[in-house]
Amino acid sequence: MAANGDGKGGALLRVEGLCAKIDDNEILKGVDLVIRPGEVHAIMGPNGSGKSTLAGVLAGRDTFDVTAGKVTFEGQDLLALAPEARAAAGLFLGFQYPVEIPGVGNLYFLRTALNAVRRARGEEELDAMDFLALAKEKMKLVELDPAFGSRSVNEGFSGGEKKRNEVFQMAVLEPKLAILDEIDSGLDIDALRVVAAGVNALRRADRALLLVTHYKRLLEYIAADRIHVMAGGRIVRSGGPELADELERTGYAWSAEARPELAAAGA
């Protein structure tokens, strides 16, 4: 356990002064964020404000260079871990654009992932039969047809199917923190309902969610405890659920006006 008391009873995720760049472009310019177990946070903000970059940096995407700051996950230095070790520690990223892997069966992929994570945690691997039973049960959560199991990972899936598949994977991998990056983008209202219902069914006292979204619409289906507004690579405002309503009325223009130095930086 870390000296700050994070971990059990403390913060699950603690982000302090996080700065990151891609090539020579500084995108995150000092992000601070604390998430405790069981909490649901939403990060909103205009395009280019750094929301997806934050999600990518937390998950370990190596196209970004972290230039300053620190991130701990249950008190452990998250930035020191390889992406697969972060997954094993219990961090899940639902992708805005889930990636296609031709020729690799959806369930085969997920079983490989689950068993890799279980191995890393010192747990016994699931055999094919047990895994299949688990997968079947979890597929129901997002109304995925069992035929999806044998199709190649995300190949030829519709936008809605891809997002449902992300939530299905989350359900099987049972993370402590799920970062869902624009899980609502490209979904019609029915698909959004299914995805949101799946996510809600996975809410637990020991599991936190970080929703990254552009629109308040998602928050009508998944209630967030804390809402943060990101602009110019920083969290410029945080508040309760009421903040979302305010944003709905005023848009994001104020976020740049409130911090003119950020507007110049090209938020």
Add this chain to the structure above:
Amino acid sequence: MSTAEQLKELTEQKYRYGFVTDIEEDRIPKGLSEDVIRLISAKKGEPEFMLEWRLKAYRHWLTLEEPGWANVHHARIDYQDIVYYAAPKPKKQLGSMDEVDPELKRAFAKLGIPLEEQMRLAGVAVDAVFDSVSVATTYKKKLGDLGIVFCSFSEAVKEHPALVEKWLGSVVPHTDNYFAALNSAVFSDGSFVYVPKGVRCPMELSTYFRINAKDTGQFERTLIVADEGAYVSYLEGCTAPMRDENQLHAAVVELVALDGAQIKYSTVQNWYPGDAEGKGGIYNFVTKRGKAMRKAKISWTQVETGSAITWKYPSCILQGDDSVGEFYSVALTNNRQQADTGTKMIHVGKNTRSTIISKGISAGKGQNTYRGLVKILKGATGARNYSQCDSLLIGDKCGAHTFPYIEVRNPTAQVAHEATTSKISEDQLFYCRQRGVSEEDAVSMIVNGFAKQVLKELPMEFAVEAQKLLGMSLEGSVG
């Protein structure tokens, strides 16, 4: 360690089969001449017709030039610097597996193919070719009861000379090409299969080739004849120890599928590819061809991960009406490996059909070429071909090349060709890793996914081996 460094390390994994077995050998001096050929023939106690055939091939070979059209580059081969015959010295006549040299058995065990295990568990009959001479043939009795002949080529020459004389060179004549002519002159052993009319061979027949001795060329010759309505599935696996010199492997495989017969021929080739700088490794110059008569079917499946240079085009002559040819191939080149491989589908009969699925994987500084010919002759009314050639690039220093040749002389023919080139992307790798899969396993999974269409054609136990081999031979992609 950065991704690039990890990939570098992963793609430079050491060759696992690089051990040398210390076995007493009977070898003749380097070089090639009529006298050497007479010596080989005499050592093998061959009948006169074989010697004549060898000499005919040798004289023809002398008139030929080594071909230079393939998209591969290597120093000139000095054919006088090669030992053309090396055989483990037999201690005595081998009657059963128990009598096989224990050292040899250990070598096979290291290769992961313990014969006893295979005999007992897998039900695979193995004809092991070790430096050109068959060492043990198993399951002979069971096959014999069905009238199936499965033995070393030398034995077939002695026991079944009429069959050999009738079919040898009937698909790949001694004049066929430079390497086939050389093979015809000097081949030291190989496998022979004959499946009689209407018989379905009840087990996969398997041969493991392994080059052990230094400076030897391995020139094996395989001849498989499936009589009318017969069926046989044949597996071939190859490995070689690590040596600094390049070794030549010029094999010939001939398949004859008579009316209504089916031959399925599967290869997993893992010859030593040379080191990361391209030193050493096998030159694999192979001629493989099958002839399919009326309603017959020939199916080639190959997984080529080894050899410094691979030059082979398992082909089908679709002679009879309604005959079918198939070619499924995965060729992987890493480091400085070069592969120029593909197939020829020659449609002669009416309503002949062929399918070509080729998957080329290039990594490191590997160069991978698909070269294929689909030829529809005048009389091949209603012939159809479908070709699909996909290339996967791993990193940015390798190359993929596709040379499809299509010649159609009959207006009713339908020929379709599709080709794609892709890379393993950073996004795919990150997606896998975010889900908990290590980079190494992710690359292996993506490569196997790419090759799946071909791997599923392999017999089960071979498919598992091939999957491991692909994972082992390389992993990684820099997007």
